[in-house]
Amino acid sequence: MDVSTEQRVSPVDRPRGAARHRATIALSSLPVLAGAAGAAMLWQHLRYGRVRRTLVHEDQRLGASRGGFHVLMFLTVAPGADVIEELRVLRRVTRSSGAAWIYAGKAVAAPRYSAQIGEKEWSAVVLLEFPSRAAYDRHAESEGMSTALGRFQEAYLQGFQRFSGLSAMFPQLLLAMRAVQIVGRRPSHFPFTPTRNPDVLQQADQLARRLRKEMEFGAHAIVIVNLIKRGTREQQAADRRYRMAMFGAMAEGGYGPLHLGRAVRIERNYEFDMVALVYYPGIEFFVDMIRSEYFQAIIGDKQLGDTQAVITVPILDRL
Numbered sequence: 001m002d003v004s005t006e007q008r009v010s011p012v013d014r015p016r017g018a019a020r021h022r023a024t025i026a027l028s029s030l031p032v033l034a035g036a037a038g039a040a041m042l043w044q045h046l047r048y049g050r051v052r053r054t055l056v057h058e059d060q061r062l063g064a065s066r067g068g069f070h071v072l073m074f075l076t077v078a079p080g081a082d083v084i085e086e087l088r089v090l091r092r093v094t095r096s097s098g099a100a101w102i103y104a105g106k107a108v109a110a111p112r113y114s115a116q117i118g119e120k121e122w123s124a125v126v127l128l129e130f131p132s133r134a135a136y137d138r139h140a141e142s143e144g145m146s147t148a149l150g151r152f153q154e155a156y157l158q159g160f161q162r163f164s165g166l167s168a169m170f171p172q173l174l175l176a177m178r179a180v181q182i183v184g185r186r187p188s189h190f191p192f193t194p195t196r197n198p199d200v201l202q203q204a205d206q207l208a209r210r211l212r213k214e215m216e217f218g219a220h221a222i223v224i225v226n227l228i229k230r231g232t233r234e235q236q237a238a239d240r241r242y243r244m245a246m247f248g249a250m251a252e253g254g255y256g257p258l259h260l261g262r263a264v265r266i267e268r269n270y271e272f273d274m275v276a277l278v279y280y281p282g283i284e285f286f287v288d289m290i291r292s293e294y295f296q297a298i299i300g301d302k303q304l305g306d307t308q309a310v311i312t313v314p315i316l317d318r319l
Contacts, residue, residue: 040175040179041172044172044175045171047171047254048171051221051279052258052279055221055281056103056221056258056314057103057104057314057315058102058223058258058316059100059102060258061100067131068131069131069135069159070102070129070160070162070259070261071099071127071129071130071136071159071266072125072159072160072225072227073124073125073127073128073155074120074122074155074157074158074310075122075124075126075152075154075155076123076152077124077152078152079153083106083123083124083315084106084315086124086151086152087124087126087315087319090148090149090151091319093145093147093148094145094148096139096144097135097139097145098130098131098135099128099130099135099136100128100129101128101316101319102127102128102129103126103127103223103258103277103314103316104125104126104127104314104315104316105125105126105225106124106214106217106312106313106315107121107122107123107124107125107310107312108210108214108218108222108311108312109210109211109310109311110309110310110311111224111309111311112308113308114227114306114308116229117227117270117308120154122310123152124312125225125310127259129162133159140266156267158227158263158264158265158266158270158272158275159263160261160264160275161261161262161264163261167257167258167259170257171256174250174251174254175251177247177248178251181251181252188252189248189249189253190253191288192291192292192294193292193294194292194293195291195292195296200296207287208283211283211286211311212283212287214283215283217314217318218283218313219283219284220282221279221280221281221282221313222279222282222283222313222314223278223279223311223312224278224312225309225310225312226274226276226278226307226308226309227263227307227308228263228272228273228274228275228276228304228306228307229271229272229304229306229307230274230305231303231305234303238301238302238303239301241298242299242301242302245294245298245301249289253281253285254281255281256278256279257276257277257278257279258277259277260276261276262274263275271306283313286311
């Protein structure tokens with residue numbers, strides 16, 4: 001009597017055949033998955049580029065030389081002076097230095113004052129990129145620069161070496177975090193749930209009133225400029241928890257760091273370790289965030305040795 005082909009297959013061989021079949025399907029899916037991942041990364045790159053150009057009005061050159069040296073200028077205009085007009089004068093003076101204007105923001109508020117710098121009410125923050133540290137030093141000693149900075153009531157300059165690779169890859173890291181959130185079916189951060197703490201709401205509303213006066217510039221983007229000095233080991237551990245919680249919302253919301261770098265002292269004896277410029281999608285979004293249960297649950301872990309945080313609205317396109 002004939003035996004069918006199926007009957008002649010050994011019971012041991014059947015699982016092996018099924019495993020090979022599954023492996024073949026998995027391998028054939030790899031190009032599709034790789035293509036989808038590549039498309040998502042390209043979309044993320046283009047999206048962040050559009051945000052930086054059209055909303056933040058930021059002009060970081062991706063092809064800049066590795067020797068580029070970044071300088072933050074924290075500036076206070078004289079009473080009665082116009083912030084934008086004073087920055088226009090400063091921009092004309094810096095043209096001869098070869099410096100590129102990367103970002104300019106009108107300062108609105110300082111949620112955190114530095115113990116080293118003091119409680120300064122800045123009018124503007126400007127980010128420049130010089131071809132090198134030597135190029136900056138030459139320009140800093142020039143008469144034109146001294147005259148231009150002399151127009152301001154107060155100025156503090158902070159240098160930093162930008163982490164170009166990390167700054168460029170951070171959106172992709174957030175994209176990977178977002179993929180993990182989706183696969184893991186993590187609950188959404190949005191819309192934010194307001195806290196019921198009346199003291200928190202009162203403080204948030206005071207800041208909101210100041211921010212909403214700058215809706216002309218900050219309706220779709222604000223940038224917080226941070227100078228950071230790391231604290232004790234315990235403070236650093238707490239701050240890591242805070243940052244990871246913030247990154248979770250950033251991954252979902254499509255916002256986050258624009259510039260990260262190692263702080264370089266160029267004047268005075270203030271000591272900072274890091275510089276970070278972080279973008280948020282507009283004043284109303286930021287107000288909702290700081291009033292939320294989410295933010296109030298994590299802000300206590302933001303512990304640093306020292307920091308200065310300045311909320312700014314973009315104005316480079318007006319200069």
